[in-house]
Amino acid sequence: MIRAAVATEQVGSPAVNIAIFAAFVLVTMVVVFRASRNNKTAADYYAAGRSFTGPQNGTAIAGDYLSAASFLGIAGAIAINGYDGFLYSIGFLVAWLVALLLVAELLRNTGRFTMADVLSFRLKQRPVRMAAAIATLAVVFFYLLAQMAGAGGLVALLLGIEGTAAQGLVIAVVGALMIMYVLVGGMKGTTWVQIIKAILLIAGSAVMALWVMAKFGFNLSDLLAGAVAAGGEGGEALIEPGKQYGLSALTRIDFLSLALALVLGTAGLPHVLMRFYTVPTGQEARRSVVWAIWLIGIFYLITLVLGYGAGALVGPDAIKAAPGGVNSAAPLLAYELGGVLLLGFISAVAFATILAVVAGLTITAAASFAHDIYANVIKRGEVNPDGEVKVARITVLAIGLLAIVGGIFANGQNIAFLVALAFAVAASANLPTIIYSLFWKRFNTSGALWSMYGGLISTIVLIVFSPVVSGKVDPATGESLSMIRDTSIDFAVFPLANPGIISIPLAFLLGIVGTLISKEKPDLERFAQMEVRSLTGAGSEKAVARH
């Protein structure tokens, strides 16, 4: 009875939430329109004229990377599952060292607009570009669907909109706004949206974290003790590992698999890679990652405080009973601390988060389709840049509409696994080929195709035959926990929810096997050019000059 009472009570004021969000949209729209005046060439549209500074780009990377899942999801996971929620954020952060040390600068120096530029640099253009574009589109599709479906849940939570039709309308509005940003603003507009969102998100959550710490006398141990006390019976488990993953030998291996995909996936996410092209030099790409690591790391430390703070001040039972469940931990904490206004601010930031991430994904997919598939595979490079940008804009529309339709269909579906899947595909299909083509002279086209297609197909097949798609039943309630809700359908033969532990080593291995069985000799001239260019920046794409 208590649960039902809490569930129907609307927390905060939807009108305030909508008003603050509308203000964000208004400000960003003005910025996007001002930024769009110089969108002439392909380098302007895809790479913002390569004119952002390292700190600006680093902030935008944080805005691109810190999705609603990492804000609402991790804070909620820490509030409910304690320490195990914290484990996620560590994988997401350490992963940036792969990008910093092995990928960012070399990629910036070698490529132009997309990941495929680098992968196809010294290999056969068309097949490698096609494979890289397919892997890019797959990652973006999974990530995009997860974000759009999350938008529906967020609407229920923050705006008090319950009906499916009304939620669908809000998803359509979010999609339409995103199309506007990307169509008009291109990469420059998208970047500014991400920068503004990152600042609001980090500042807003930092204020909340300080507020929480002040309530506990700036003593972390007291905060944890508060969460343990609020957790009641079994509350001690919140500060120990294993509450979520320590249940059986299988859940432990599943956890290892997830940890592997998180740490190796980030440096293969195409929308992250594309951000490195928005700065003028490899050195600025390095500065971008340094800024991004500090901002993302500080943010994850903040979520630790917010998660335990929500556990201590709101309590796990109230969080689980609220509409939105686990995801409501951070908003409920905001309401507890600062009432209607702070909740409105945090709600608006959560929406802005979805908008900024979705915009970044869309421009990446559009660039990959227009630049890789249309201009280089179909037209074999014989297309003028204006034509390419026109195709990119049409692709933005198509992807935007697809995201809206997909988001409406996926609304309420159990598809939280899609983000983990996107990381697994990025780590399996993209990262091995990126590393091999930058560092292994002998690597050839056959190796790239084996690794990319092998990684992509094995990841998707393993997911389809895993319990996240079919056959997982909650033993307590008898309800399905899988994507397919019908519990009589069960074709799960692969026991893990995360395929990374199989698919990532497999893709690395396939890259070696595919290379060695092919008679294709490495192109030494192109290899020399790629190696010298990647390490010195000689001949790399310059910033667009403005007069």
Place this chain on the structure above:
Amino acid sequence: MSEVLHMPESETDYQRVQRSEEFQALRSRFRRFVFPMTAFFLAWYLLYVLLAAYAQDFMSTRVTGTITVGLLFGLGQFVTTFAITMIYARWANRRQDAVAERLREHIENGQLQ
């Protein structure tokens, strides 16, 4: 760079630079730094993940109050990530950028022909 000028005509500028001592030194310094560093942080991360999954009693040991060994290990991952980031950026700025810049200017100004 003088030895570079006498290489066979059939080679491209990039191949000549690639063979030069200066570039080879730049490249091996880079690899000697980033490969061991990558191995280190991946091993340290893996150790942490394995401890969290399989050594729960150890990770749950209270150090003081409610602060556990696991929490300190987790925060340690943050500290090493920030530290490696700053060490690498400082190293690359000081040791690599000037050499890379010189080679880049050589190639782009066509001083190798």
